[in-house]
Amino acid sequence: MKKKIGLGTWSWGNKFFWNYKVSSDEELFETFSEALNQGFSFIDTADSYGTGSLSGRSEKLIGQFLQRVIKAKKNNIQIATKLAPYPWRIGRQGFSKPFKKSLNRLNNQLDIVQLHWSTEKYNPWQDFQLLHNLCDLIDEGFQFQIGLSNIGPKRLLKIIHFLKDKNKRVSSVQVQFSLLSPNNEKQKHIKKICDQNKIDFLAYSPLAFGILCQDPSITDTGKRSLLRNFIFQTYSKPTLELRNVMKEISNARSASLAQVALNWCFYQGVIPIVGLRKKKQVLDICNVFKWDLTQREFEMLETASKSCVKKLPDNPFSSL
């Protein structure tokens, strides 16, 4: 399978977790532009990305950046947003306005619309109403594919059948998947269902917010938000052994830790969506196209991941 990387843009507009600053927008454009130069073909955003008054900022920036790149490059990329099933977005019209707002922010280029999380646990009827809404929009003439996120295998199967009845299909599923994500057995079950149904399986937070890129031999002095710093400190010791194994592989390959984490995804036929906001990070991770993990290296990582007792928390809205 050809390696494909998605550009993740959760941090674009997020002050609370990612310390976003408006002054970094030009650096984000350079990142975006380099990603397109390097052949990235998938950009992931969401209507909920951007904190407080910056709500929708990620989509807005992508829309502005799309206007600055040449048409040939635009035609090669898929733009995917996620619509949030907030409790007040109810009924078969719940997504109509948010969809049109996202389309507008994205300069009318929107190829995949994903249900951001499953409402199965709290208001289980809502998923189907909102998915019905997306089918209606397609029937009205809007052209996009339907994707899902934070979904479990049982719910995924239900939705596959629900959409089939409407002559539609699930095109992609994105869930948390990394060497540090919880429930990797559940995620592998989802991957199997995706393979059987020709659905793209997208791994979000493949670098565990950057924790997996921390060199185990260097004392961390990174400048981050208070929350992200706290998380890095909490995971520093429990992930040391895992990062040591990653470092052993990265040294032998003259590669970065980020490349090791992403090649672990590729070994399993998964498309990672990587959060990026610097051109040099795009250039670094593009080197994953040049090498693959051996079976032995993959097994070393699997063992180290399974032995790591402190995993990241699961998304509370994930369904069964």
Ligand SMILES: NC(=O)c1ccc[n+]([C@@H]2O[C@H](COP(=O)([O-])OP(=O)(O)OC[C@H]3O[C@@H](n4cnc5c(N)ncnc54)[C@H](OP(=O)(O)O)[C@@H]3O)[C@@H](O)[C@H]2O)c1
């Ligand atoms: N569906 C969902 O509910 C959901 C949830 C979470 C994420 N996502 C999607 O998945 C995307 C990726 O996940 P994520 O943003 O949580 O985290 P991630 O991809 O696991 O980590 C991103 C961070 O890793 C660091 N990094 C990236 N490349 C690096 C490199 N080459 N060397 C060293 N450090 C590097 C950067 O930190 P610095 O910027 O500090 O340098 C970057 O912000 C998101 O942007 C979003 O599109 C979806």
